Amino acid sequence: MNKKIGNQTIKFASPPVIISAASIAGKKEGEGPLKKYFDVILSDNLKGEKSWEKAESKIVENTIKIAVYKAGLTIDDIDYIFGGDLLNQDTGSTFGVRNFRRPFFGLFGACSTMGEAMGLAAMAIDGGFAKNVIAGASSHFCASEKQFRFPLDMGNQRPQSSTWTITGDGTVVISNKGSGPRITHVTAGKIVDLGVKDANNMGAAMAPAACDTIVTHLKDTKRSPNYYDLIVTGDLGYVGHTLLKQLLAQEGIYINEEKITDCGIEIFNKTAQDTHSGGSGCACSAVTFCGYFYPKLKTGELKNILFIPTGALMSTTSSGQGESIPGIAHAIAIESRVK
Amino acid sequence: MSEILKAFWVGGFICLIGQLLIDKTKLTSGRILVLYVCIGAVLGSVGIYKIIADYAGAGATVPIIGFGHNLSKSVLKEVADKGFTGIFTGSLKAAAGGISATILFGFIAALVFNPKEK
Amino acid sequence: MEFYKGDAEKYKRMVKNTExxxxxxxxxxxAFIVGGGICVVGQILTNNFIKTGYSSDDSALITNIIFILATAILTGLGLFSKIGRFSGxxxxxxxxxxxxSVVAPAIEFKKEGIVMGLGSKMFVVAGPVIVYGVLTSMAAGIIYYFWRFF
Known part of the structure; x- marks a missing residue:
């Protein structure tokens, strides 16, 4: 039986269930509007470790433990771990899962990693290759600044279009049975690059990819955007969100203001927290989904959402060589109850 | 007193131009510093910066342009005194004090302090 | 949905309007007030050193060394980034x-070792300043050297 519909979309035969979700968020995120939704808020982003990188791995490890505990399982029940982060060679996740001794697929999709992980995890379940799978993504503000921008103690100003990398980790356990919201469709994104080169405006670099994935998803599933209670992009921020709505309008797709949002906008209070265009990083969509949207889906407050983590796939080397920033976005359709 | 006022407005003005560059062109701070040092070296070598420095005092020597001015001033002096070898010995001679102080204090600070999250 | 040639140009304009x-x-x-203020402090310090008998060049150097020391301390305490965010x-x-720009990477990268971390990353931002400053002034020196023959 062919589970692929249209150009890029998978329709699951027996939609996998997200049986639990856990989130750990950093100090600044814990001062934002979503503070009461996270499982753990760090009081210190070093988390008692010797470096930001070690702290991120510790966060990954602990979030997985919480997610597995909430699912009523033990780590040995997990068939695969799908995870990724922003650090070089995925070390944040690798060292985070090192002690679990479970099969691990390290992923890199920049800030779209949560979508990539959930999509692949759901495919592993529906394909019959696994019973319980973990999907997660993490990032750390300090480690990212150090790797991609400037040392933390540099006294420079952040441009208005720039975003603030989220410190934290969001992890879900996806299973072939149990209760919870189900993943019905996955639309894997393709790389879209409209030539944006400004690494301080990643929302602009990713908006065309988000638009492409949304348009493709709706076409493949023959759905109207109104089908979804909410369309949630990953980390476009205010700038990218505005551009996405303009791009969708060019395609003849108009979505009500209250039915489309972005995790990077939800997670911070722009004026009080001085975060400029909003939040970004792998953990942006991951912690916002796990902490804020998952419980709403679980209780049925949201009937369904289209969750679209977005990623900017550049490196300091590619930017140094004058390359533009390729964008990607993966859409995950999640239903509170399947009819 | 007017000496202080001169230092204030010239120094402030040089910083203001830097701020315009940051906001308008998105140049990173590292590039601003490079640009300023080179401008200082050029202005210094044609004698313009000396006029500014004589007028503004610290308003001209404290900004990084003054560092570039020092480099070229010292090269020209060494070339005048020693000839050909002055090309090679001049510039870092003027920068020696600043660079050595930065290395020393930077090293000590790195041993003492840890990075602070924002 | 496909993006065509020409879309990039159009999109660039959209981005510009949204920024x-x-x-x-x-x-x-x-920037004017803080930068000017630093220079005023510099002028007062320099004047005092001149009064105590230093040459004007040496006074300017000692003033700069004091600024470098103060920056190293403020950077280490995590205050410089806060000031810099305000003053640009x-x-x-x-x-x-x-x-x-020297002290901040030195502190940040010491985790990767005192030699290859602290030592090699110390000039990751300021290195180009010295490289191009020296090259520009050497060019001036070369021109001046040959110019003297005419």
Whole structure:
């Protein structure tokens, strides 16, 4: 039986269930509007470790433990771990899962990693290759600044279009049975690059990819955007969100203001927290989904959402060589109850 | 007193131009510093910066342009005194004090302090 | 949906229209006042050193060394980044910005070792400043050297 519909979309035969979700968020995120939704808020982003990188791995490890505990399982029940982060060679996740001794697929999709992980995890379940799978993504503000921008103690100003990398980790356990919201469709994104080169405006670099994935998803599933209670992009921020709505309008797709949002906008209070265009990083969509949207889906407050983590796939080397920033976005359709 | 006022407005003005560059062109701070040092070296070598420095005092020597001015001033002096070898010995001679102080204090600070999250 | 040639140009214009503007006037006033203020402190220090008998060049050097020391301490305490966020070019353009760009990576990268971390990353931002400053001044020296023959 062919589970692929249209150009890029998978329709699951027996939609996998997200049986639990856990989130750990950093100090600044814990001062934002979503503070009461996270499982753990760090009081210190070093988390008692010797470096930001070690702290991120510790966060990954602990979030997985919480997610597995909430699912009523033990780590040995997990068939695969799908995870990724922003650090070089995925070390944040690798060292985070090192002690679990479970099969691990390290992923890199920049800030779209949560979508990539959930999509692949759901495919592993529906394909019959696994019973319980973990999907997660993490990032750390300090480690990212150090790797991609400037040392933390540099006294420079952040441009208005720039975003603030989220410190934290969001992890879900996806299973072939149990209760919870189900993943019905996955639309894997393709790389879209409209030539944006400004690494301080990643929302602009990713908006065309988000638009492409949304348009493709709706076409493949023959759905109207109104089908979804909410369309949630990953980390476009205010700038990218505005551009996405303009791009969708060019395609003849108009979505009500209250039915489309972005995790990077939800997670911070722009004026009080001085975060400029909003939040970004792998953990942006991951912690916002796990902490804020998952419980709403679980209780049925949201009937369904289209969750679209977005990623900017550049490196300091590619930017140094004058390359533009390729964008990607993966859409995950999640239903509170399947009819 | 007017000496202080001169230092204030010239120094402030040089910083203001830097701020315009940051906001308008998105140049990173590292590039601003490079640009300023080179401008200082050029202005210094044609004698313009000396006029500014004589007028503004610290308003001209404290900004990084003054560092570039020092480099070229010292090269020209060494070339005048020693000839050909002055090309090679001049510039870092003027920068020696600043660079050595930065290395020393930077090293000590790195041993003492840890990075602070924002 | 497909993107065609020409879309990139069109999109560039869209991005330009969407980009939030920096509060340039306010930024410039802050940079002017803080930068000017640092130079005033510099002038007062330099005057005092001249009074105690140092040459004007040496006085300017000692003043700069004091600024470098102060920057190293403020950077280490995590205060410089907070000041810099407010003052922008007001603290970047004076010698404080140069010192900060050396001290900040030295502190940040010491985790990767005292030699290959601290030692090699120390000039990751300020290195080009020295490279191009020296090259520019050497070019001036070369021109001056040959010019003297005519």
């Amino acid at each position: 939030p503007k920096s509060p340039i006037l306010f930024d410039c006033i802050k 070019a007001g603290t970047i353009v004076p010698i404080t910005g140069f010192a900060n």
